[in-house]
Amino acid sequence: MDDLDFLTQVAGGDATATLMVLLPDSTVTQIRNVSPFRILEKCALLYHAFEFGAHSVRQASIEATSRRAVVSLLRFLYTGNYLAAEQQCSLLTHAEAFKVGEDYDVPELQVSAYVNFTRETEFSCSLSTPPPDLCDTVRFLYKYFADQQWRQQQSLLDTLLNYCLATFKYQGLGEREDFRQVVFDTPAFHRDLCRTSMNRDFQDEGSEAESSGDEDGFTLVHRPKVSVDTTESVGSPASTASSSPESVSAVTATVKCESQHDSPTKASAEEDWAFV
Secondary structure, three states: OOOOOHHHHOOOOOOOEEEEEEOOOOOEEEEEEEOHHHHHOOOHHHHOOOEEOHHHOEEEEEEOOOHHHHHHHHHHHHHOOOOOOOOOOOHHHHHHHHHHHHHOOOHHHHHHHHHHHHHHHHHHOOOOOOOOOHHHHHHHHHHHOOOHHHHOOOOHHHHHHHHHHHOOOOOOHHHOHHHHHHHHHOHHHHHHHHHHHHHOOOOOOOOHHHHHOOOOOOOEEEEEEOOEOOOOOEOOHHHHOOOOHHHOOOEEEOOOOEOOOOOEOOEOOEEEEEEO
């Protein structure tokens, strides 16, 4: 259950409003005893969503990714912290808080969620297993934050991708069925892992010989090849849609090289990286 004690502990004289939240599965949940004036200063957008309904009771109808996200928003507006005192931290909680902060123009909440998300990934690097909600977080971020315009801003995706690569081997991500499934289901995630690995100069990779004996898992493999054309092409894992997650493989990109005069030339090597 959500901890809504803060609604009464920091209540205003108008704490009689009801917030109705439409969730992605088309269900509606209600949060009662909301004080519109408590949220006016930090979130005018939400404040103006409240209107007088039946019996002169104010109510607002909004959409959100989850009830938890809305509770995080309200708790932040009331107390300045979106996490409850005894609440267990999770990547998905921070990602949802960032999203709702963006939706309702609360930059302070976005900054707080971004910092906590980064801190959580850094802490997770010291563990032998990944966060239990890692795959759900991947799906969430690629559902709402994968467009190019958003990625030009602060990117939770970049933080997540670098975490996955840094811990790929010692947390055994490639051997986990749930991680393999999310890679198979999310081609953009697969491509971004490969691109990010290349940007990191393949520093997280083992040798191909070491990985080839692993029949159950997969890893990123870097295979230099002879000269190829300059045009950049990215093969999509979606082309193997009829395959199972166990056969997720082959995202090949041709490195694009240009001379100092910006004229096309030949690349000295093709960078072929794949999950095997």
